[in-house]
Amino acid sequence: MSQCLQTLHDYGLRAIGIGERLLPRTDFTLCEQFVLIGSGLIWNVYFGALALFIGFFLANALAVAKASSHPWLRKPAEWFIFLFRGSPLFIQFFIAYEALVQLPRAGIDIFGITVQTSWMTRAWAGALLVLVLNTAAYSAEIFYGALRNLPKGELEAADAYGMTGWTRYRRVVWPTAMRLAWPAYTNEAIFLFHATTLVFFSSFPAFQQQGDSLYYASYFADKTFNPFVAYPIVAGYFILLTLCLILLFGIVNRRLNRHLPGAVRKIRYRPNLIR
């Protein structure tokens, strides 16, 4: 037990570069596998949470643009959504990495200030960018569907109160759209967290062996020729992560639906399984 605490101390934050430098090489204990894979989970949470947060705002803008009647707004949004929903995330990672590597090494001169670009090829920035754009496209489609399914009566009621423009959007359209889209958005959030496992499997290199949970799991599976321990551990961690997400999104869902009689009951999560 005390040995495991020592392992936790050595490797608990290994994924972000704190603690023991060298990874264990032989005689892997179960504790080491749990701790290192768990420490890799920090990256999954980092990518998932930040991409979800930034992507949420972008997705709302995109959904409004796609629902707009103005072709100069609608067409770019439609193309953006098609581009990111129609191609594999895996390929998007590759393209982003190759494109970011082509940026000039020395940095770009903007009005006399040299902007460093080398950090863009690192996973924490480059992969995050791809994930943000990707989840924005998927969520925008969900929000767009919700915007189209707004009950006519609510819009008419808003009109009757004399609400227009931004006020109408903020007080009627947006809350209702969120309420309608929330179950599907929960699903998207879960898939986004699952997609974060691709980051270190695509071309973004794991700097100083600081990788995500799947990176460490495959390290152990490769070293021990035994897939029956490491992969189930990642799977277990992800099930826990999924449960946490469902819990968090359930709280938001209850708040969004609090004015509806009978809807406040426990949210029954029906996973769509499919992104």
Place this chain on the structure above:
Amino acid sequence: MFATCADPKTLEGLAWLLCYLTSGKHMLFYLSFGTVILLLAITAPVALLFGFGGALASRSRIAPLRWFGKTYTSMVRGVPDIIFFLFVPIALDQAFEWMRAKVYCDPSVPIRQGNDFVVCPAAKLPLSSSAEWVHQSYGVFLAVIAFAIVFGAFAANVLYGAMNAVPKAQLETAEAYGMSPRQVSRRILIPQMWTYALPGLANLWMILIKATPLLFVLGVEDIVYWARELGGAKTSAYSYPHPDWRLYYFLGILVFYLLMTWGSERFFDRIRARLSAGQATMAGEAMRKAPQ
């Protein structure tokens, strides 16, 4: 390919590009698009079959079979699919070799020696003496099984939902006519469920298309492999030296995938219209009311 390409060093501009794009390696690259399409063509029916079995099993009256079906369908919930793609091929490979080792090898030598999984050469799969294409196709075979298992579980969920969506009254009517449970399934349930299953299956097909680059992770020489291979910077030691062109190769692959998903979407729109005809659903009702 062309006679003029014999000495690429002398070529310029468009002629160089033409020769470059028809070199032997590029032919393999174009063939690998076939690998991807082949994988889709094999995996989709197998996964549908697995899904069908899973859905029927989770509706079964025999408890162990039902438990198996429920476990199978719920296995993909909450766990990223790439974990299964990494896990299933290794696990299957070891299972096959372990079984062969039991038959062909000396039983006194343990298979698992510390951190190593060791089987005697006779039990290796594929045998170390077999040709390169056997190794390749064994890899593809494992990949197909992994894809089929994971997407079968997805499909089982979709089909299970579709089977539950068939109006109960129809099944009860069939029973009232004296059909046995098996007849009800075959004559009413299965023909009726497709229209409910189609949106889910169409989505699944899209996901399957977008999951094919993961073949690269499984070590198959697919389009991603060749794009990295061909696109990487080539020194003048090669017949066609060029700087790092991987970005352009990946953009080509991107266009391929966009075309695939766009075409599939068109195709499913047409099928959806056909399957909705005569159904007791909103779309079917709209078609009935539409002026002929």
